[in-house]
Amino acid sequence: MPTRTSLLAAAFATAASLSACATTSTDTAAPALPSSRPNPVVGGPGPAGATEAVVAAADAFLATLSTEQRSQTLYDVTDPALRRWTYFPSSGDRNGLPFGDLSDEQRAAALGVAEAVLSNDGYAQLRGVIAAEDALRERNGSDDSVSSDRYFIALFGQPSVTDRFTVQINGHHLAVNTTYENSRVSPTPAFTGVDPVAFEVAGKRVEPMRDEADAVSDLLGSLNDDDRTAARIDGVDDVLVGPANNGEFPPQSEGVLLSELRPEQRDRVTTAVRAWVGDTDERVAEVLMDQYQAEYDRTRVAWAGSTDPDVKGAYLRIDGPRLWIEFSNVGRFDNGDLHYHSIYRDKQFDYGA
Incomplete structure (x- = not known):
C-alpha cells in the first residue's frame, strides 16, 4: 500500500485544479532519527536541529513579505489571539495571512514553514486536507467559506532558536499550533479533520x-466483547476538547486501562497514538512517544457509537496523564460525504505550557 506521503506527492504533482499551492514534492525518505534522544521529562529539550530548521524556514517566509504583510503575520508572543482558532468554515479572517493573499513565491515559502514544522507524513496530510477543501467547495456549489485560499499562517513571537514563539496554521479542518522555546517543542493542540474523507486528484x-x-x-477491532464493554462510553458527537474548551478536560477518565489489555492490543494503541503524534517533526515525535508510552499504566482507551470509523457517531478517545487524542466521525451533511474530526492535545504542555 502506498504511503500517505508518496500518494499525495504524486497527486499534487498534477493537482493545479484543486490546489494552487506551489512547492516541491515530499516523496522522499524520512530523515534518520538521532541515535540518542533527550531524557523523557515533561517539557524536556527537543532534538538538536528541530527548532533551527523552523526558524530558518520562518525567516525565509518573512523575507518574502511586505511591511504590511509582516505586521499582519507577526503577533506578540503573549497575544491571547493564539488560543482563538476554529475548525469551522468561515468567510471571516483568522489569525495571520490567508494563503489566497500570497503570491506563488510567498505561498511556497509559507508551505516551507509547514514542511519544517511537520513530519513527511504530517506535511503530506496538511496538503491533502487543504486540497480536500477545494473538493468540498466544488461539491457544495462554490461556498465562499470553503477554499484552500482560506487557510492562514501566523507567527506568535519572533522566530528564534532561544526565545519562545509559536507557528500557527489554521483553516477549516486544520489547526497547527507548534511552540518552540530553547529547543523545547510543543506540537499541541493539533486539530485535523477532512471532508470529503476521500476524493480524486488527477x-x-x-x-x-x-x-x-x-x-x-485496527485498535477497536482487536477488542473482545469484555474489552469493548469495559471501554464503551456514552455517545459523543464531536471532539470534546476543541478550541472552545481549552484546558477543560473531563474530570473523570473513562474507558479501559491499557494495563488491562493484551500486549498486541497495546501495540495497536501505540500505532494509533503515532498516527497523530507522528505528524510533527519525526525527531520531536519520537521523544513524545517515549514520554506517552511511559505513562501507559495510567492511560485509558474509550469508544462510543461504532467500532467502524466510517459509521456516523464512531468515536475513539485515548486519555493519559498528558496525552489526549479524540477521533470522531461527525457524519454526513447535505453533500452526503463522510466527515472526520480529530484532535491531539498534551494536558501539561499545550502551547508550550
Missing part, C-alpha cells in the same frame, strides 16, 4: 486521514 484517490481511520479500526 485521477488518483486521495485519503488524507486514512492512517488515522485504519488505526482506529
